[in-house]
Amino acid sequence: MSKMYYRELYCGTPARYWSGLALLGVIIAIGLGAAYYMEHNGHWVTGMSNQIVWGLPHVFAIFLIVAASGALNVASIGSVFGGPLYKPLGRYSGLLAIGLLAGGLMVLVLDLGRPDRLIVAMTEYNFKSIFAWNVILYTGFFAIVGIYLWTMIDRSVNKYNRTVGFAAFFWRIALTTGTGSIFGFLVAREAYDAAIMAPMFVIMSFSYGLAFFIITLIAAYIWGDRELGDFRLTKLKNLLGVFVGAVFYFTLAYNLTNLYITQHHGIERFILLDGGVYTQMFWIGQIFIGSIIPLFLIYSPAFEKSRWAIAAASVAVLIGGFFQIYVIVIGGQAYPMNLFPGKEVVESGFYDGQVMSYVPTLPEAALGVAGIAVALTMVAVGARVFKVFPETLED
Amino acid sequence: MSNKCDQPNMDRRKMIGGAIAATGAMTIAPGVILHAASVSDEASSGADAKHRWGMLIDSNKCADGCSACVDACNTEHGLKGHGRPATDAVWIRPVKLKDKQTGRENRLVMMCQHCEHPPCVDVCPTNASFKRVDGIVLVDRHRCIGCRYCMMACPYKARSFIHEALTEQSVNAPRGKGCVESCTLCVHRVDDGVMQTACQEACAEEGHAAILFGDLNDPNSEISKTLKSTNSVQIRADLELNTGVRYLNL
Numbered sequence: 001m002s003k004m005y006y007r008e009l010y011c012g013t014p015a016r017y018w019s020g021l022a023l024l025g026v027i028i029a030i031g032l033g034a035a036y037y038m039e040h041n042g043h044w045v046t047g048m049s050n051q052i053v054w055g056l057p058h059v060f061a062i063f064l065i066v067a068a069s070g071a072l073n074v075a076s077i078g079s080v081f082g083g084p085l086y087k088p089l090g091r092y093s094g095l096l097a098i099g100l101l102a103g104g105l106m107v108l109v110l111d112l113g114r115p116d117r118l119i120v121a122m123t124e125y126n127f128k129s130i131f132a133w134n135v136i137l138y139t140g141f142f143a144i145v146g147i148y149l150w151t152m153i154d155r156s157v158n159k160y161n162r163t164v165g166f167a168a169f170f171w172r173i174a175l176t177t178g179t180g181s182i183f184g185f186l187v188a189r190e191a192y193d194a195a196i197m198a199p200m201f202v203i204m205s206f207s208y209g210l211a212f213f214i215i216t217l218i219a220a221y222i223w224g225d226r227e228l229g230d231f232r233l234t235k236l237k238n239l240l241g242v243f244v245g246a247v248f249y250f251t252l253a254y255n256l257t258n259l260y261i262t263q264h265h266g267i268e269r270f271i272l273l274d275g276g277v278y279t280q281m282f283w284i285g286q287i288f289i290g291s292i293i294p295l296f297l298i299y300s301p302a303f304e305k306s307r308w309a310i311a312a313a314s315v316a317v318l319i320g321g322f323f324q325i326y327v328i329v330i331g332g333q334a335y336p337m338n339l340f341p342g343k344e345v346v347e348s349g350f351y352d353g354q355v356m357s358y359v360p361t362l363p364e365a366a367l368g369v370a371g372i373a374v375a376l377t378m379v380a381v382g383a384r385v386f387k388v389f390p391e392t393l394e395d
Numbered sequence: 396m397s398n399k400c401d402q403p404n405m406d407r408r409k410m411i412g413g414a415i416a417a418t419g420a421m422t423i424a425p426g427v428i429l430h431a432a433s434v435s436d437e438a439s440s441g442a443d444a445k446h447r448w449g450m451l452i453d454s455n456k457c458a459d460g461c462s463a464c465v466d467a468c469n470t471e472h473g474l475k476g477h478g479r480p481a482t483d484a485v486w487i488r489p490v491k492l493k494d495k496q497t498g499r500e501n502r503l504v505m506m507c508q509h510c511e512h513p514p515c516v517d518v519c520p521t522n523a524s525f526k527r528v529d530g531i532v533l534v535d536r537h538r539c540i541g542c543r544y545c546m547m548a549c550p551y552k553a554r555s556f557i558h559e560a561l562t563e564q565s566v567n568a569p570r571g572k573g574c575v576e577s578c579t580l581c582v583h584r585v586d587d588g589v590m591q592t593a594c595q596e597a598c599a600e601e602g603h604a605a606i607l608f609g610d611l612n613d614p615n616s617e618i619s620k621t622l623k624s625t626n627s628v629q630i631r632a633d634l635e636l637n638t639g640v641r642y643l644n645l
C-alpha cells in the first residue's frame with residue numbers, strides 16, 4: 001500500500017474558507033444571543049414549562065452528544081479492529097467527535113437554569129447521579145480522544161495508538177450508555193423506564209455519528225478539491241446501512257416490549273396512534289425519513305455508485321435521528337404520568353392526567369443550531385491547523 | 396397485585412450504575428470521591444434524626460372547591476403567579492379523582508411526598524437536592540444548577556422550576572430564578588418548634604381538618620396513632636419510595 005500523506009485543509013481560495021467560517025461565527029453569535037435572552041428573562045420565554053421541563057435544546061444536545069460518540073467509530077475500526085481502509089480516516093473521526101461533543105455540551109450548559117454555576121457542577125458530585133457520571137464521562141472523552149489524536153498524528157507516540165484506541169472505544173461505549181441511562185433510570189415515567197434505553201442509545205450513536213461523518217467527509221473533500229475514492233465511500237455506506245437497520249430493530253424491540261406490558265399500552269398508543277404531532281414525528285420522521293428512505297438509498301442497486309444517494313441517505317438518517325430523540329425526550333414528557341391507577345382525574349391544579357403541549361420557540365432553536373455550528377467550526381479550524389485529512393483518498 | 400414492570404428495578408440500576416462506576420473509577424483517584432462526603436449533614440443542622448416528619452391527608456374531608464391550603468402555602472412562602480399557569484410555581488395542588496369502576500369521587504391535595512428514598516435526590520448531580528435526617532426533602536438553592544433532572548425523576552410532579560426573576564420574597568422561603576423548588580413541609584416552622592404547617596392550619600381554620608402533620612417516629616403523636624388504627628395508602632406505593640405523606644379514604 002502506498003504511503004498516506006496528510007495535509008492541512010485549504011478550501012480552495014482563502015476567501016472561501018474565511019467566509020465559511022464567518023457564516024458559522026454569525027450562527028454561533030445568534031445562538032449565544034438567544035441563550036442570553038432566555039437566561040436574562042427566565043425560561044418562560046421558551047416553550048418549556050413545569051410539565052415539559054426538557055425542551056428543544058435538550059433534543060439538540062443529546063443528538064449531538066450521541067452522534068459525537070458514534071463519530072469515533074471510524075477511528076475505532078481503524079485502530080482497534082484493524083480495518084486498513086478506515087485507518088487514514090481516523091484523525092478526522094477523532095476531530096469530528098470532539099467537535100460534536102463540544103457543540104452538544106455548549107447547548108446543554110447554556111440551557112441550565114443557572115449556567116453561571118457550572119463550576120458547582122464541576123466540583124460537586126453526587127456519585128449516585130447518572131448526570132454527575134456523565135459530566136465525568138464527557139470531560140474524560142475530550143481528554144482521551146485528544147490523546148488518541150495525538151498518537152495518530154505524532155509518530156513518536158504512535159506505538160501507544162492501539163492502547164489508547166481501546167481506551168477510547170470503551171470510554172465512548174460508557175458515554176452513550178450513560179446518556180441512554182439518563183432515561184433508563186426514570187422509573188416514574190412510562191416512556192423511559194426500560195433497560196433497553198442504554199443499548200438503544202449506543203446503536204443510535206453508531207448510526208448518527210457515521211452519518212455526520214460521511215456528510216462532512218464528502219463536503220470537506222469537495223471544498224478542498226481533493227480526491228475521494230468510490231470504494232471507501234461504498235464501504236462507509238454499507239456500514240451505515242447496517243447501523244440504520246440495527247436502530248430500526250431496537251425501535252421495534254422497544255415498542256414491542258412496551259406493547260407486551262399492559263401498563264405501558266397507554267404510552268404506546270400515544271406514540272404509535274393518537275399522539276398527534278408525536279405520532280407523526282414517529283412514523284414520518286423517525287421511521288420513514290430516518291429508516292426506510294436511507295435503507296432504500298443505500299441498498300437499491302439503482303444508486304450503487306451514486307455519491308448523491310450516499311449523501312442524501314446520511315442526511316435522512318440525521319433528520320430521522322433528530323425526530324427520534326424529539327419523540328423520546330418531548331413525547332415522553334408530554335404523555336401524562338399515571339399517578340392514580342384506576343382513577344380518572346376530574347380536576348387538577350397542575351395538569352394531572354393531561355397531555356401537555358410544547359411548542360418550541362425561536363431562541364431555543366437558535367441555541368440548538370449554534371451547537372451544530374460550534375461542531376463544524378471546530379472541525380474547520382482543526383482541519384486547517386492540523387494534518388487531519390489525507391492528501392488524497394483515491395482507491 | 397404485582398405490577399411488575401412498574402417496580403423500580405434495583406438490580407438493573409445497580410448493574411448499569413456499576414458498569415459506569417467501574418469505567419469512571421479507572422481514571423478518578425479514590426481521593427476525589429471522598430470530597431463528595433455527605434452534604435446533607437451540614438444542611439441538616441438543626442434537624443433531629445429522632446423524628447420523621449410527615450403528613451396524613453384525609454380525602455373524605457378535603458372539601459370541593461376549597462383552596463384554603465393552597466392559598467395559605469402561597470402566602471407563607473411568597474409564591475405568586477405570573478398569569479402563566481404552566482410555568483408558575485406550584486407547591487401544593489388539589490386533585491379531584493373519579494374511580495373508573497365505581498364512579499366514586501374524591502378530592503385530595505398533592506405536594507412533595509418527602510420520600511424516604513427520594514428519586515430527586517438520587518439523580519441530582521450536585522447534591523442540591525437532599526434529605527434532612529428528619530426526613531424533609533429540600534433543595535439547596537445555592538447549589539442547584541437548574542438542570543431539572545429532579546423534575547424528570549419525581550414521580551409526583553412535585554417540583555417547580557422558577558421561570559422568571561422573583562420579587563417580594565417571603566423570609567420563610569428563599570427562592571431564586573433558574574432553580575427548582577418544592578414543598579418544604581414548612582421546615583422554617585418545624586425548626587422554630589411550631590408543629591403545624593401552613594396548609595394544615597388553614598384547613599383546620601376552614602373547619603375541614605383534612606391535613607394532619609406530625610412525627611411518624613413518635614408512637615404517641617396523633618399522626619402515628621391515626622396511621623396505626625386506620626388503613627392509609629401511599630400514592631404509587633409500587634415504587635417503594637416510602638413516602639412521608641400518606642392518604643386516607645382514597
Ligand code: SF4
Binds near residue numbers: 514515532548
Ligand atoms: S415527592 Fe418528588 S420531590 Fe418530593 S421527595 Fe419524592 S421524588 Fe423528591
Ligand code: SF4
Binds near residue numbers: 523545546
Ligand atoms: S434542578 Fe437543581 S435540585 Fe434539581 S437535579 Fe438539577 S441541580 Fe439538583
